Amino acid sequence: MDSFFSNPVTDWLSGVFTGWGMNPDAAHVLTAFIAILLLITVVMVLDIFLVWTERKIVARFQDRIGPNRLGPFGLIQPFADIIKLIIKENIYPKGVDKIVYNLAPVIMMMSVLLLWAVFPLSPILFGVDLNVGVLYLIGVGSLGTLSIIMAGWSSNNKYALLGAFRQVAVMISYEIPMVVALLIPTILSGSMGINDIVWAQDVWYIVLVPLGFILFLISATAELGRAPFDLTEAESELIAGHHIEYSGMKFGLFYASELLHTFTFGGFIAAFFFGGWRGPGAETYPILGLFYFLIKATIGYWLFGWIKYTLPRIRIDKMMDLNWKFLVPFSFALLVFVALTNALLADFVGSWIYWVGMLLSNLLFGWVTMEILRRRARGEREKVEGVQPVAEGGH
Amino acid sequence: MECREKIMTAMQIIFGITAAVMVGSAIMVVTTKNLIHAALWLIVTLFGAAVLFATLNAGFIAVIQVVVYIGAIAILFIFAIMLTRREKGDTGPGLNRGWWLSAVIAVVVFGGLTWLLQGWDGLSKAAPALGPSFDSVGLLAETLVSPEAFVLPFEVASVLLLAALVGAVYIAFQRKGEE
Numbered sequence: 343m344d345s346f347f348s349n350p351v352t353d354w355l356s357g358v359f360t361g362w363g364m365n366p367d368a369a370h371v372l373t374a375f376i377a378i379l380l381l382i383t384v385v386m387v388l389d390i391f392l393v394w395t396e397r398k399i400v401a402r403f404q405d406r407i408g409p410n411r412l413g414p415f416g417l418i419q420p421f422a423d424i425i426k427l428i429i430k431e432n433i434y435p436k437g438v439d440k441i442v443y444n445l446a447p448v449i450m451m452m453s454v455l456l457l458w459a460v461f462p463l464s465p466i467l468f469g470v471d472l473n474v475g476v477l478y479l480i481g482v483g484s485l486g487t488l489s490i491i492m493a494g495w496s497s498n499n500k501y502a503l504l505g506a507f508r509q510v511a512v513m514i515s516y517e518i519p520m521v522v523a524l525l526i527p528t529i530l531s532g533s534m535g536i537n538d539i540v541w542a543q544d545v546w547y548i549v550l551v552p553l554g555f556i557l558f559l560i561s562a563t564a565e566l567g568r569a570p571f572d573l574t575e576a577e578s579e580l581i582a583g584h585h586i587e588y589s590g591m592k593f594g595l596f597y598a599s600e601l602l603h604t605f606t607f608g609g610f611i612a613a614f615f616f617g618g619w620r621g622p623g624a625e626t627y628p629i630l631g632l633f634y635f636l637i638k639a640t641i642g643y644w645l646f647g648w649i650k651y652t653l654p655r656i657r658i659d660k661m662m663d664l665n666w667k668f669l670v671p672f673s674f675a676l677l678v679f680v681a682l683t684n685a686l687l688a689d690f691v692g693s694w695i696y697w698v699g700m701l702l703s704n705l706l707f708g709w710v711t712m713e714i715l716r717r718r719a720r721g722e723r724e725k726v727e728g729v730q731p732v733a734e735g736g737h
Numbered sequence: 738m739e740c741r742e743k744i745m746t747a748m749q750i751i752f753g754i755t756a757a758v759m760v761g762s763a764i765m766v767v768t769t770k771n772l773i774h775a776a777l778w779l780i781v782t783l784f785g786a787a788v789l790f791a792t793l794n795a796g797f798i799a800v801i802q803v804v805v806y807i808g809a810i811a812i813l814f815i816f817a818i819m820l821t822r823r824e825k826g827d828t829g830p831g832l833n834r835g836w837w838l839s840a841v842i843a844v845v846v847f848g849g850l851t852w853l854l855q856g857w858d859g860l861s862k863a864a865p866a867l868g869p870s871f872d873s874v875g876l877l878a879e880t881l882v883s884p885e886a887f888v889l890p891f892e893v894a895s896v897l898l899l900a901a902l903v904g905a906v907y908i909a910f911q912r913k914g915e916e
Binding site: 367439442472473474477478480481482483484485487488491492495503506507510514517534 | 771780796797800807812813874
């Protein structure tokens, strides 16, 4: 834990504090607090612009222009939205459990901000280099689930409760492929620390294990509760799901945390599969690393937006089928397969034979999976088509 | 050495706060009348346990505590409560006739543990400072699968869990022609 925000800037700052005659430990704690405050402020300001980006992206996908009235390119629009949300009346529906009701959006936002503690922004700029960073991701995700349950239950609304039920079912199921998908970079890099995983990516892991990337992308979309897996707030069925009874800034917190959660996961996709902050010159000039990382994270964010606004929502039973009948067995098989290939090619680590071998074996695995799926689908189709003539001929 | 003592006191302060929160929330778990509130207080208690693990340099176990106990078990508790209780404001007598018996047992266990641990020097010892190269996760993994250490209990536990899994599937499985 000593490494919390330990870099030249914070060292200099705590040096200043000790120069004023402050106790070194107290100076360290104070510096860490300032760093956390600064990080959260920057993240929240980023969040404001994410609202604008999201609206622009969805507008482009739907062949519209999006916000364009206030300021250049409508950039001031989110601030107007915030003012509107803040001055709204504070409404409590009948029968709400006030404490839990008010706590839910706070925990929701907290679960997202906690993720930034392990976010590897650049080689020297990160909160804390946990040696269990990958698992930390999953643990913090469960706090998000908890907040959704709290919101759904305390609102005293059937639709909110149904949304919460669905979310729990989805989160508990999709956590399994997600953990396994995260174990693949862990196996390749030999560490569960996110920073170590970034350091180990001389070749981006999306090249070595494209299937692991796809698995993580699918399970992360489910974890984020975004389309096509946004059953928890399915507008056409549940109106808004767990946040149906929230208004004003409490709703704003749910909305903002969803966007920020997506951006954060875009960042984790970048860290696990796109080499994180790595790029030309990033190791000598850490500020370049920050630049690369934010670009990659934005691409990841855009990827989630692309999926969300392209695919329609799928039914809850289909979603469970997809998870338990396909993703879970697939992820376990892939994990064993990647571990075996990695061990077989262990002598060639760092050479092109390893990279090409990993890529080709992954493509082979994907091809075999597709072949099995195709065969099963054909069998199902034949079963259905084989039944039909009998029904027709049976007068 | 002076610096070491300072860390010790900081750790003691953190321990004191965490322990107080844990005990308080544990009492709330058994005394609060609303079942959902009890489950939420239970989560606070479990989170306190995770904090204690983290202060003991057991980061892996702390995170696992959150993932398993809060992320799965406590949420399933809440799920079961929400599914089985019809009325939301579900209030009833929180205590039954045997409440004093459990209170006595709790006090006796607490007293017994205090008495047993009185002579143990581990209570006043500072945790050894671990360098950044100390790989606690790797050591744990090696301990779990090495034949000299815990591979047999580990495997037995796995088989037990597998048996429970198969049993759950067997119970929940709907045979064809059976409604």
